[in-house]
Amino acid sequence: MFSFIKYFTSNTTAETKQLPMPKNNNSDIITISVAESVTAGALSNILCSEPGASQYFKGGIVTYDIASKKEILGIDTDYAEKHNFANTFTTLEMAKQATVKFKTRLGIATTGYSTPTIRAENKETGECALNIASPYAIICLYDSFTDSHICKRIECQYDYKLSKKINRATVQTKVSIEGKKMYQEFIKKHKNPPPLPPRSTTDFTTNFTTNFTTPVTTT
Numbered sequence: 001m002f003s004f005i006k007y008f009t010s011n012t013t014a015e016t017k018q019l020p021m022p023k024n025n026n027s028d029i030i031t032i033s034v035a036e037s038v039t040a041g042a043l044s045n046i047l048c049s050e051p052g053a054s055q056y057f058k059g060g061i062v063t064y065d066i067a068s069k070k071e072i073l074g075i076d077t078d079y080a081e082k083h084n085f086a087n088t089f090t091t092l093e094m095a096k097q098a099t100v101k102f103k104t105r106l107g108i109a110t111t112g113y114s115t116p117t118i119r120a121e122n123k124e125t126g127e128c129a130l131n132i133a134s135p136y137a138i139i140c141l142y143d144s145f146t147d148s149h150i151c152k153r154i155e156c157q158y159d160y161k162l163s164k165k166i167n168r169a170t171v172q173t174k175v176s177i178e179g180k181k182m183y184q185e186f187i188k189k190h191k192n193p194p195p196l197p198p199r200s201t202t203d204f205t206t207n208f209t210t211n212f213t214t215p216v217t218t219t
Contacts, residue, residue, distance in 0.1 A: 030190065032183060033102035034060035035073060035094040038086070038112035038137050042176040047183065058102040063094070073097040082128050086111040086138050088151045095142035095149065105145055106186065108179055112137030112154070114171040115164055134158055135167070137175040141182045150186075154178055 034044045044060035047053065061072060066085065069075040073094055080090045091111045098107035113132045121129035135156040142149045156171045 029056050030106060030187060031056050031058050031102075031104035032106040032108060033058045033098040033104040035098040035101075035107065035109040036060060036062045037064055037069070037094070037110055038114055039110045039172045039176050039179070040064060042172040043108065043110060043179045046176045046180050058104050061098065061101065069094065073101075081125075084128060084130065086113060086136070088138055088140065091138040091140040092142060092149055092151060095140045096144070099142060099144040105143065106183070107142045107144065108183065109140050109142075110137055110175055110179065112171070112175065114156075114168040116158055135171045137171065139175060139179050139182060141179075141186060143186075150182060152178065152182070 032047065034047065036043055041060070041062050044057075044062075047060075048057040063069040063072050063075075066077050066080060069080065069090075070077045074097060075090060075093050080087070083089070091109050094109035094111070095107035098109060099105070112135065114135050114137075116134065117130050117132040119127070119130040121127065135158055137154045137156070138151060139154065140149055140151040154175050156174060158167055159170075162170075
């Protein structure tokens with residue numbers, strides 16, 4: 001019997017290093033929440049697997065089908081339906097809604113296909129044609145403080161020698177590890193911002209001399 005937990009753990013052993021403490025230079029916790037589709041909860045699992053994760057991880061939502069994306073996250077399903085479901089715009093909207101639902105600074109979301117998928121176009125219902133030969137995923141990390149984001153497309157390989165269940169778990173694991181790395185890189189960048197350029201002593205002396213030795217003209 002295949003065990004997802006066993007498989008997931010065995011393939012992420014090298015990725016279980018301690019997460020950096022999620023604080024910025026003002027010692028404020030940088031909180032994060034998750035809205036998942038293709039990873040089906042695996043990203044939440046890996047993000048909150050560290051001791052003390054409750055300090056920064058506030059919650060996650062798995063909206064696996066298109067209806068739940070609309071009902072829970074308010075996603076524009078018409079756009080998603082016409083643009084392959086797994087696209088940057090839809091994924092980013094999911095990440096934004098996660099920050100709203102959980103009141104976090106960061107939101108991270110995933111969409112994608114864990115197995116090859118083929119579907120004919122249906123003009124009456126607005127369904128686009130799907131011809132997904134290889135699994136892929138979109139990950140978006142959204143910063144609500146700066147209204148900025150980072151989105152990545154992760155390409156995966158489908159192994160026809162393995163079962164669909166194992167292939168699906170492999171994609172979910174790979175994408176979740178990449179999502180964790182994106183979060184870690186964000187934390188590292190904001191804990192150690194580039195230093196400000198040193199102030200020129202010469203400029204200061206020049207300004208000081210100019211301001212205080214200029215003759216005062218009286219009338």
